[in-house]
Amino acid sequence: RCAACRHLRRRCPSDCIFAPYFPANDPHRFACVHKIYGSSKVGNMLQDLPVELRAEAADAICIEAECRVQDPVYGCVRMISLLQQQIHNAESQLVKARAEIAVLGSHAQELRHHVQDI
């Protein structure tokens, strides 16, 4: 029985929608998804996708559910905010570094002219 069918205390059918993405050895993965979305929503979300996209969708759904279990207010939106802050910081450092390069460049230019004049 896959982790989902174990959790739901049911027989795991041969065409189980969950079995390929929720192996029995990782019960926490399904428990999070079940707590946040419920098994029928997750089953529907997977069912609505072509088979070749279901594994990636299951992974993304699990990431979102785990984030929301850990952080019931912001879920993975907190990570988006933190990453946006981090980009903002990196970009302002880049603006400063480029300004420094411009100053150093023109300073080197002046010195070069000075050397030529001598």
Add this chain to the structure above:
Amino acid sequence: RCAACRHLRRRCPSDCIFAPYFPANDPHRFACVHKIYGSSKVGNMLQDLPVELRAEAADAICIEAECRVQDPVYGCVRMISLLQQQIHNAESQLVKARAEIAVLGSHAQELRHHVQDI
């Protein structure tokens, strides 16, 4: 009636858990959340939080649900990947800029010594 009670075709009770966060003038907001999580899961998620955190939680839940409606495979995990890529790019540009500053700095130093020697 709030957007949730309208969507669920029920009377909106005076202590409705959804009413403060799902105003009647924005039916799309609740429709997304209902499609992805279902109303009882969202009601429980809000109920489990202190009142002062519920508005922010409802906003984050809506962002996650809207992302997943738009992108049924990756949901808002796609945004996290894109932001991580953007940080990676900004940080490699920063490393290059700092290397350029070091080169320009030592070049200026050499020129300065050269001027002093003359």
